[in-house]
Amino acid sequence: MDILLNKYSNSGSKDTRSGFGAGLTELGKTNENVVALCADLIGSLKMDDFKKNHPERFFQIGIAEANMIGIAAGLTIGGKIPFTGTFANFSTGRVYDQIRQSVAYSDKNVKICASHAGLTLGEDGATHQILEDIGLMKMLPGMTVINTCDYNQTKAATIAIAEHHGPVYLRFGRPVVPNFTPADQVFEIGKAVLLSEGSDVTIVATGHLVWEALVAADQLLKHNIRAEVINIHTIKPLDEEAILKSLMKTRCIVTAEEHNILGGLGESVARLLTMKDPVPQEFVAVQDTFGESGTPVQLMDKYKLNSGAIIEAVQRVMKRK
Amino acid sequence: MVYFYRGKFFNLMKPTTQQLQSMVVQVRRDILRMVHAVNSGHPGGSLGCTEFMVALYQNIMDRKEGWDMDGRDEDIFFLSNGHISPVFYSVLARSGYFPIAELATFRHINSRLQGHPTTHEGLPGIRVASGSLGQGLSVAVGAALAKKLNNDKHLVFALLGDGELQEGQNWEALMYAAAYKVDNIIATVDLNGKQIDGATDEVLPMGDLVAKFKAFGWEVISIENGNDLQQVIDGLTHARSLTGAGKPVAVMLHTEMGNGVDYMMYSHAWHGKAPNDEQLQLAMMQNVIEELSDY
Numbered sequence: 018m019d020i021l022l023n024k025y026s027n028s029g030s031k032d033t034r035s036g037f038g039a040g041l042t043e044l045g046k047t048n049e050n051v052v053a054l055c056a057d058l059i060g061s062l063k064m065d066d067f068k069k070n071h072p073e074r075f076f077q078i079g080i081a082e083a084n085m086i087g088i089a090a091g092l093t094i095g096g097k098i099p100f101t102g103t104f105a106n107f108s109t110g111r112v113y114d115q116i117r118q119s120v121a122y123s124d125k126n127v128k129i130c131a132s133h134a135g136l137t138l139g140e141d142g143a144t145h146q147i148l149e150d151i152g153l154m155k156m157l158p159g160m161t162v163i164n165t166c167d168y169n170q171t172k173a174a175t176i177a178i179a180e181h182h183g184p185v186y187l188r189f190g191r192p193v194v195p196n197f198t199p200a201d202q203v204f205e206i207g208k209a210v211l212l213s214e215g216s217d218v219t220i221v222a223t224g225h226l227v228w229e230a231l232v233a234a235d236q237l238l239k240h241n242i243r244a245e246v247i248n249i250h251t252i253k254p255l256d257e258e259a260i261l262k263s264l265m266k267t268r269c270i271v272t273a274e275e276h277n278i279l280g281g282l283g284e285s286v287a288r289l290l291t292m293k294d295p296v297p298q299e300f301v302a303v304q305d306t307f308g309e310s311g312t313p314v315q316l317m318d319k320y321k322l323n324s325g326a327i328i329e330a331v332q333r334v335m336k337r338k
Numbered sequence: 339m340v341y342f343y344r345g346k347f348f349n350l351m352k353p354t355t356q357q358l359q360s361m362v363v364q365v366r367r368d369i370l371r372m373v374h375a376v377n378s379g380h381p382g383g384s385l386g387c388t389e390f391m392v393a394l395y396q397n398i399m400d401r402k403e404g405w406d407m408d409g410r411d412e413d414i415f416f417l418s419n420g421h422i423s424p425v426f427y428s429v430l431a432r433s434g435y436f437p438i439a440e441l442a443t444f445r446h447i448n449s450r451l452q453g454h455p456t457t458h459e460g461l462p463g464i465r466v467a468s469g470s471l472g473q474g475l476s477v478a479v480g481a482a483l484a485k486k487l488n489n490d491k492h493l494v495f496a497l498l499g500d501g502e503l504q505e506g507q508n509w510e511a512l513m514y515a516a517a518y519k520v521d522n523i524i525a526t527v528d529l530n531g532k533q534i535d536g537a538t539d540e541v542l543p544m545g546d547l548v549a550k551f552k553a554f555g556w557e558v559i560s561i562e563n564g565n566d567l568q569q570v571i572d573g574l575t576h577a578r579s580l581t582g583a584g585k586p587v588a589v590m591l592h593t594e595m596g597n598g599v600d601y602m603m604y605s606h607a608w609h610g611k612a613p614n615d616e617q618l619q620l621a622m623m624q625n626v627i628e629e630l631s632d633y
Binding site: 073076087088089096124 | 488
């Protein structure tokens, strides 16, 4: 009964942030316009290699995130492609107005790369966790918002966004999680990835919840529920076509994300359903609260962000069909 | 080096100070007519920085003909205190970046001349949006770093308001630029001592700014009368000579808000207030030159 998991087997757990570091290392070799900035978190963001290989293209800004965003905006003037690195909280909420005016409104080609997103950075607690960042970023006109699910995809996304002209928010995390997407994948911004086909329910997941969705789908199959699992790595622009196409078969949907229920992927999907195809939806997301200290597994359990929570949501939504 | 003056490009020869003095008056007229026409905008700081902006674009900066965002192989400028957009727009138009007639669209719907400067509408001459204060110096530092990476020996200029220095991001940028020897930047502070709610010394005293900038590792010079065109040209020329020596350069530019219009001077009242018909007429009478070319 492990058909699905066999197709997407874990090739060895890794953290998504290391995928970012690997992608940046690759870009250092292939694109001389790529520059990197960090606000005193080189180790946490896995930017050591880039710094070592290209010291002239690496800028240690210190604990001054507002200045980092402004400097990144300035570096684009002259043709550079800046990648900024810090925790998701300090990448977004702390510097919202700098991103809004100097980057988004100014159409600057800055890649805001954010680690330690969501609850799963764990023990540091709510000051360092952020569950509002997708909402903050997706509301900015012109901003592309990406939340990758594993090491391979994060690496591929990091490389892909250098080729995309315009501001991008790339969100990834700290914990070691299954690495299950192909190492040689071509990352297409705004293009959903269909992971498993099904006809009873659509599960649309992003980030760390994608693996949980696959685990849930596997469990559901034991109960003769065939779930279609879609990896939405790009929350904006949303691949509306892929979602609507799936719903033609399944007629109900569960969205799953490591984010507040307000402002995240689920709300983007709900807007789409309201406009185009109103079918029942259930949300797997944090219920408008802050996080807290704990291990990643404890937190994902307490805040109902795991395969078990997805299965429960599937059961609820199928009753509403 | 190309100079655009009265609708013509001049190569090699810089305009004379006399010619620039006429342009200062013309720019003042533009500022006043622009804000009057829409009964909004910021004439006070604009008038205070008119000599600076004219000197910068017409004498100091080494600019290419035409416009591109990257600004390679030319000096570039960032306005951090974006609310003085009237003076920026007027000087850009009269330096050849866009048609002078377009000044009539200032703050109108569908205009490229937004209330505060933006790249969003594609107005030539603008390289970043400003208006929300305290962000321009960081952007200028970034552009200066890009110039170094590109082996471009040209300079980056920035103008900051004094009240704006109350925003903490400026001090992050000051610290960074000195620590990493960003010595291809000249940041000018418009020291008019006034902000919306009153004198800067009453709203939030900032103490000895020269000492603070020096303590942050900047080379600092002062221009005692920032409304004396020759002093501004001499001061900025001096500042230019100090670049490339391992330190970022700051210019403390002492100006009078509302300069050139007697009833606007020595007060913060005209920071963000437009003259009425009668007041405009009075201001125009105080700013007359032989060859007027109002838009």
